[in-house]
Amino acid sequence: xxxxxRLFAAVRExxxxxxxxxxxxxxxxxGEVRRRLxxxxxxxxxxxxxxxxxxxxxxxxxxxEIPPNADVACIPPVSGG
Amino acid sequence: xxxxxxxxxxTEAVIDAVRSPAAGAVVLFVGTVRxxxxxxxxxxxxxxxxxxxxxxxxxxxxxxxxxxxxLVECLMVHRTGHLPVGEISVAIAASAAHRAAxxxxxxWLIDRIKQVVPIWKKENYADGTHEWAHPGE
Numbered sequence: 001x002x003x004x005x006r007l008f009a010a011v012r013e014x015x016x017x018x019x020x021x022x023x024x025x026x027x028x029x030x031g032e033v034r035r036r037l038x039x040x041x042x043x044x045x046x047x048x049x050x051x052x053x054x055x056x057x058x059x060x061x062x063x064x065e066i067p068p069n070a071d072v073a074c075i076p077p078v079s080g081g
Numbered sequence: 082x083x084x085x086x087x088x089x090x091x092t093e094a095v096i097d098a099v100r101s102p103a104a105g106a107v108v109l110f111v112g113t114v115r116x117x118x119x120x121x122x123x124x125x126x127x128x129x130x131x132x133x134x135x136x137x138x139x140x141x142x143x144x145x146x147x148x149x150x151x152l153v154e155c156l157m158v159h160r161t162g163h164l165p166v167g168e169i170s171v172a173i174a175a176s177a178a179h180r181a182a183x184x185x186x187x188x189w190l191i192d193r194i195k196q197v198v199p200i201w202k203k204e205n206y207a208d209g210t211h212e213w214a215h216p217g218e
Contacts, residue, residue, distance in 0.1 A: 009129055009201035010213035047215060054199070057134040073131055073199075079214035080128065080135075080159060080200025081112050081171050081191060 001026050003066055005037055006073040011051065014044035024066070030055065031062030033072060051076045082155065083139035085132060087162040090169045099154035104176035108183040110191050112171040114164050122207040128161040128170065131199040135159070138198045146175070146190055150182040157190060159200060170202075
């Protein structure tokens with residue numbers, strides 16, 4: 001299945017776009033998306049390894065399964081405030 | 082109460098939003114754009130956020146703070162977009178019957194915002210370079 005991953009900050013800048021579509025097996029986990037995203041964006045691989053991921057608008061762990069049509073976001077370490 | 086805005090933050094309005102006859106204390110924290118970080122001169126910051134998720138995370142933090150402290154009101158405002166040095170990037174106001182709860186809640190909220198809310202800043206340095214801040218690098 002295809003998963004659209006939203007990108008932010010330095011990861012977005014390295015990718016040159018606001019989201020990418022990644023091909024993963026059905027019922028893939030966040031960990032699988034992380035691995036494939038890092039392969040797809042080698043310039044941001046270090047940051048992707050350290051990033052949190054969100055499924056919908058909630059933080060997920062690497063073990064979280066991606067539901068069909070889910071909105072996934074790569075959240076590199078935050079720096080608001 | 083929470084708010085993300087691209088407009089300048091009006092601190093008087095933030096204070097007024099949490100004032101109440103039930104409160105004997107209002108604490109206001111204001112975060113501003115610092116010029117010198119680690120010896121480098123910053124001209125401005127650009128803040129980016131994942132809006133829907135940031136609003137949800139801020140609302141969850143307010144719920145958690147209200148669970149921990151007896152607050153009358155609470156307002157967190159974060160600005161996004163382009164901010165020159167000296168501008169206010171974030172304001173947190175908490176009101177409570179007595180000051181300890183208001184101080185502690187405001188302090189906890191700014192710490193948690195910096196840990197979990199999906200907002201990022203890009204430092205635009207005076208030497209023309211820029212760098213996203215991703216703590217832990």
